[in-house]
Amino acid sequence: MNVPELSFDDVVQPTWNVSPRVRALVTTRNGGVSDAPFGRWHNGADLPGGLNLGMKSGDDPAAVATNRERLLKLAGVSEAAWLEQIHGAGIVRAEEVLARARATGTPTRADASVTDRPGTVCVVMVADCMPVLLCDEAGRAVGAAHAGWRGLAAGIVEQTAQRVAELAEVPASALHAYLGPSIGPEAFEVGPDVRDAFMNGVGGAQRDATASAFVEHPRNPGKYLADLPALARLRLQALGLTRIAGGDLCTVTLRDRFYSYRRDRETGRMAALIWLDDQAQSIAD
Secondary structure, three states: OOOOOOOHHHEEOOOOOOOOOEEEEEEOOEEEEEOOOOOEEEOOEEEOOEOOOOOOOOOOHHHHHHHHHHHHHHHOOOOOEOEEOOOOOOEEEHHHHHHHHHHHOOOEEOOEEEEOOOOOOEEEEEOOOEEEEEEEOOOOOEEEEEEOHHHHHOOHHHHHHHHHHHHHOOOHHHEEEEEOOEOOOOOOEEOHHHHHHHHOOOOHHHHHHHHHOEEEOOOOOOOEEEOHHHHHHHHHHOOOOOEEEEOOOEOOOOOOOOOOHHHHOOOOOEEEEEEEOOOOOOOOO
16 A cells, blocks of 8 residues: 655644744654554544554554654654653653664663754654653753653653753743643543642642642542643643643544554554754754
8 A cells, every 4th residue: 555655744743932943743643654553543444554653562563663764754864862661750861862772772761851962853652641842942952751640740841841951051941841642631530549649749839730630530439530731731830831832632532643542552652753953043043
């Protein structure tokens, strides 16, 4: 089957007012060569043409490799700092990830990467967890965090923001953030352990706002519906960030656009990329 090339119509791009040096995108399930159950969803069927980027998803490795090649071609780069994600709060430099991959052929275990080097691509993979992309307005530094509930509760988003701010030599409050597609508040059923993980250690208005991100499940006593984007915003706002975009695309309900592990179990992975374009000038130049 002849599958059309990946295009920018197949990805999501942040809407934010930052330097043209900052390049970012989030893939969908469309625009690749994977077959069902990793394909594209159309008219109620899983068809060939899925852009699964997860090497450990059970998909044909050759198809995943082709999909990654398609993505890098669209981005106009030769490589990306793929991580072995472990649902933790580890943060690394993307250039060190690439150096290790070249030297040993093995990925770095972490859930976020940052860089201030043009052409070095930070990338995280998701299939319900939230990708959080960060940059300063002038395009001096960028970062990408894989924010599932465990990583988010452990502080990965604010810690990544602090690392990006240090590289950019600006206060964290000056950063821009984009919350990518993730499981939405009407689909994310959790137990009291998840609520407790976020409630522990917060007080005052922050505690009240955190509690409001958990709604008792109307049909499942003892369970909650959690608002992952709201929890991420609270973490960022605690650092003083006010320029936070995204957080309005649900991977579970938008089946024709996104993979979802919670919905399908056997499924593909999407990727969120952010990098500095060495061909563009900073707005501060």
